[in-house]
Amino acid sequence: MKEGLRERTRRAVRAELAKVAVDLFTRQGFDETTVEDIARAAGMTKRSFFRYFPTKEDVVFDGIDLTGESVVADIAARPAGEGPWECLHQVLQAWQEEVHASEQALATIRLIEATPALAGRLHQRRTEWRRRVSDALRDRPGTDLDPYTADLLTNAATAVLDAVSSQWARSDGNADRPALLDQGFNQVHVDPSPRQV
Amino acid sequence: MKEGLRERTRRAVRAELAKVAVDLFTRQGFDETTVEDIARAAGMTKRSFFRYFPTKEDVVFDGIDLTGESVVADIAARPAGEGPWECLHQVLQAWQEEVHASEQALATIRLIEATPALAGRLHQRRTEWRRRVSDALRDRPGTDLDPYTADLLTNAATAVLDAVSSQWARSDGNADRPALLDQGFNQVHVDPSPRQV
DNA sequence: CGCGATCTGTCACTTGGTGACATGATAGTC
DNA sequence: GACTATCATGTCACCAAGTGACAGATCGCG
Incomplete structure (x- = not known):
């Protein structure tokens, strides 16, 4: 065994x-x-x-991969030429689809989004998660991101995620989450290299 | 009286x-x-x-305006022709400068960013704050934003804010926050009108 | 001054969370 | 199959965050 x-x-x-x-x-x-x-x-x-x-609070997060084990792995597995923003887009789209496939996970998400205390805990978890995702982005071959830009990318991605959740809640759960995510990632852009100010 | x-x-x-x-x-x-x-x-x-x-936790947030009273008012006071992203940029720059002017407020910020429980509470407060900012953006004359796009803008702005805080913490408090904020707002773009997917 | 609202301390209670200890079950070894 | 070290569990005692109820003190204001 x-x-x-x-x-x-x-x-x-x-x-x-x-x-x-x-x-x-x-x-x-x-x-x-x-x-x-x-x-x-x-x-x-x-x-x-x-x-x-x-x-x-923690009992709620048991089923969902928020420590980012799979997400981090997925980032490393993306094609090398792909830009970091598009990479996040694809990986998070896949993650969202996976999570929403399970009825149990869906109920959990709903519960979290409706309970302030749990939303707070989710944020705490995401803070660690974001650091790991940020590192994973920087470790991708062919890319050369400074820490600040990597954080901008990661935080912007969660910004899209949050907006999707809000819109979804506004529509009483009827909205098309994958489509919303695509739209969000298309409306938001992040320069992978710093600009002059 | x-x-x-x-x-x-x-x-x-x-x-x-x-x-x-x-x-x-x-x-x-x-x-x-x-x-x-x-x-x-x-x-x-x-x-x-x-x-x-x-x-x-709440005792810590007494001095800082996180309910967004002033921020919301500032948004309404910006010139009408200004784009929503630039508007957020200017307003948050002013807000950050104001907060960091007070030594008391600065100590509070540092404390919050170093304590997970307080960071969680900050996030909870920001959730309400974001809704109000989002509404304020949509109420500006001359702009016609759908709720989802307004959320994208607001969330992206807090994404920049968070990245600034992280970078600032990384530099042990020596980084130039206003410059970082400008850079962040220049690296991130948000389309004020939905795109086709 | 006096009335009514507000502030305060005290007591009792619920709930989340932790440490210490004893007991019962169990996996792997002889 | 018995033995032992390990691990899970229950019990008890405890601390800290809040909350409700009551009684008295205080103080603004007419």
Whole structure:
């Protein structure tokens, strides 16, 4: 066995906990649900819950790849000649499609966007995520970006992402997210080399 | 009397509380400082502290205009022919200069950027702020922006702001923030009208 | 001066989160 | 199949952030 049985069960418990938690949150709200509620619904103690997740917020982010493991890898795998902005466009389009394919992930996204506390946590996670994406951009062969420009690119990309989410929320979830993302990436441009001021 | 004495003293107490709090936070850290520490240092009870600020985080944002009162007003006051992106550029440049003029405000900014919990709160505040800025952009005479494009503009502007902060932190506070902001606004472009995809 | 609104302290309580300890289950070894 | 070290869990005690309720002090204002 490549991975021990212990790790597998641990992962299963985490997933179960996440599922139960998102379910309770969407039904009765984030603040109205106590950690003990979640724990008992999953058949354990409050103390045990915190052995799987450091905070009440973190349980929500279990299913979604926000640490950017896959995103960073995808960036490195893009063709060398491609400009950094187009690279981000393609990678994030793929990421968004992947996330929205799962009904579970979709519900999670909805929950996060509707709960200020979770939106804050998402931002915190994205801060680390952005640093890694920024580094990944700079590590691409053939490109020579200074740190500031790399940050501009990465931050602008999340700016588009946020605008898409807002518009999507405005349309009560009926908007075409991929199309919005394309439009956003076409309306925003980032010079890959610094300009004179 | 335009404003009652009561409101004035209340404001003074708030300011005093904010000052004491930022001082303690910078000296011994945010998490290591309890609300009771702040309250006692200001000569009151923990309970009374919460009658002035809803949370421990909020006390930090007292001095800084993040609700965008002045920013929104400044946007409305810009010349009518000016493009929305240039408008944001000028207004935020002015805002940044104003904030960084005060030593107290500068210390606060530094504290926020160094404390994840406060950075999260800043983001939450900015979410409301962005909506108001977005609306202000659309209300400008002579411009006809759809909500999505207005969001793109606003989010892109905060993207620049964040990149400036990161670069500034990287340089240990020695970087020239106004110059960085100009450079950022020159490197990033936002089409004020949707493009075909 | 006196009335009513506001501010304050005190007490009790809920909830998120942590440390310490004991106990029970289990994986791998002989 | 028994043994042991490891890991998960429950229990208990604790701290800190908030919140509601009540009582008394204070103070603006007519």
